[in-house]
Amino acid sequence: MLIRSANEADLDALLGCVVTAPISWAHPDRLTENLADGHYTYDWIWVAERDDRIVARAVWWGVPDGAVPIALDCVYVADGVGDPIAVASELLAAAHATFREAGADELPAYHIFLPGSWRNDPAIVEAVGWRRTAAAKVGLVDELERLRYEWTTQAGVPAQSGRLTFRDEPDDQVMLEAFVRVAEGSLDDGTRKGVAAHGVHQQARQELAIYLGMPGDRAWWRLAFDAGGELVGLAIPSANPNGPVVGYLGVLPEHRGQGYVDDLLAEITRILAADGADRIAADTDVGNAPMAVAFERAGYRQFAVRLVLSAPVP
Ligand SMILES: CC(C)(COP(=O)(O)OP(=O)(O)OC[C@H]1O[C@@H](n2cnc3c(N)ncnc32)[C@H](O)[C@@H]1OP(=O)(O)O)[C@@H](O)C(=O)NCCC(=O)NCCS
Incomplete structure (x- = not known):
């Protein structure tokens, strides 16, 4: 498996990495918009390739022109990859090493946006479960749930x-x-x-x-x-x-x-x-x-x- 940061030539393949589980993810519109306004950059998108095909993709968010990203937005592993935890954790670890070299004092936290009743939905529990294990393997071991409110x-x-x-x-x-x-x-x-x-x-x-x-x-x-x-x-x-x-x-x-x-x-x-x-x-x-x-x-x-x-x- 080859792990590397992405580049412009990957754009079509990156847009084709579709998370079907009902959790927040870097979907094509979000990817395109954030690449355009600098909240994503190719240096903050990492991919794992097998036989020239992207089998995993992780996307970090940050402030435009920031030296290092602030948050991990999305972890995608293609259907049919035998061990998503192993692939995802290897991908995250490689990116983390580069962010550290670029001066990150703290690892960017992984923010997953979920419906309030997410624990009652087995598909969400499963999608969160392996991502949480992969994140923990690379040091993101603290978990915090923030309640999101809105006033209208x-x-x-x-x-x-x-x-x-x-x-x-x-x-x-x-x-x-x-x-x-x-x-x-x-x-x-x-x-x-x-x-x-x-x-x-x-x-x-x-x-x-x-x-x-x-x-x-x-x-x-x-x-x-x-x-x-x-x-x-x-x-x-x-x-x-x-x-x-x-x-x-x-x-x-x-x-x-x-x-x-x-x-x-x-x-x-x-x-x-x-x-x-x-x-x-x-x-x-x-x-x-x-x-x-x-x-x-x-x-x-x-x-x-x-x-x-x-x-x-x-
Ligand atoms: C959250 C906060 C603003 C609540 O203020 P408050 O005016 O005391 O709230 P209430 O009067 O409604 O308190 C309700 C109960 O919680 C208790 N309580 C409030 N803050 C508490 C705290 N930090 N630790 C333990 N108990 C607390 C009160 O004593 C009261 O108990 P009682 O019902 O037994 O009398 C206050 O705790 C605070 O300033 N925290 C630090 C800053 C913070 O967390 N801000 C919000 C960030 S999103």
Whole structure:
């Protein structure tokens, strides 16, 4: 078996790699669009060939002109290949070695988008099963399920209790301090692992940088204060390339358990709706129960799950 990165001459063959299982994959339209706008590049598409025929294909996604990809989008192995786990893991391992040489500190995580009830569908369970085993063999051993929510105008903007006052805060240093304080005791998997691996300040700096780098308007960011003028939390309405997103919100540990999450989420929804959003997307970890139930109270509907397979934080 020959394993290599793809090139332009492979395009027709790459478009012919069709995943028939009902899971997210790099289908022909997605492949063509992402190759055109730079989120895919041939260096981030790897193939395994037998007798000059592509029998496996893996596709990674990243930012245009990035040195290394950010996420694994699709693992395809042709029907009739005896051991898809062995073929897929060999393919992923070869690509990982190249990404490391190109400077990747962390392996790109594998993001699989699934319906909320995916465990009840044997075809999805099977399609996820061998991919998960192949990913684990090459180090993507941590599993996280993110619940995907959406709000639409039909749900209406949730009411405010009036307990909090919201102020914009242009100073990133002040925002950073709020990120540091809400990270404490967080139930978010990424925050917990980041804090454990490199400390709360670096984790907060990284989270702040992510939201500053997103296409949402910085002027939307708010700090929330109670009637006594004490800081209660922060609310970051934002957007990604697909449209408006909740971004981030957090309540300081000493103010948790009073339902302030509802006020922060209402404010984010209000700001984005006032800006014209007719759909707002949001994700939270399955283990972040207070956040998940707050989405439901605010009229956000869970429509899917994102399964993230990643390497442990170094
Ligand atoms: C998620 C979060 C905003 C919830 O805020 P909140 O205003 O305290 O939520 P609620 O008041 O509705 O809390 C509901 C229950 O969950 C508990 N709870 C809330 N956050 C908790 C936490 N981090 N750890 C353990 N329990 C928590 C509350 O004490 C309360 O318990 P009770 O019903 O026994 O009284 C808050 O935990 C937080 O800031 N976490 C860190 C940032 C984060 O995860 N943001 C979301 C990213 S998607």
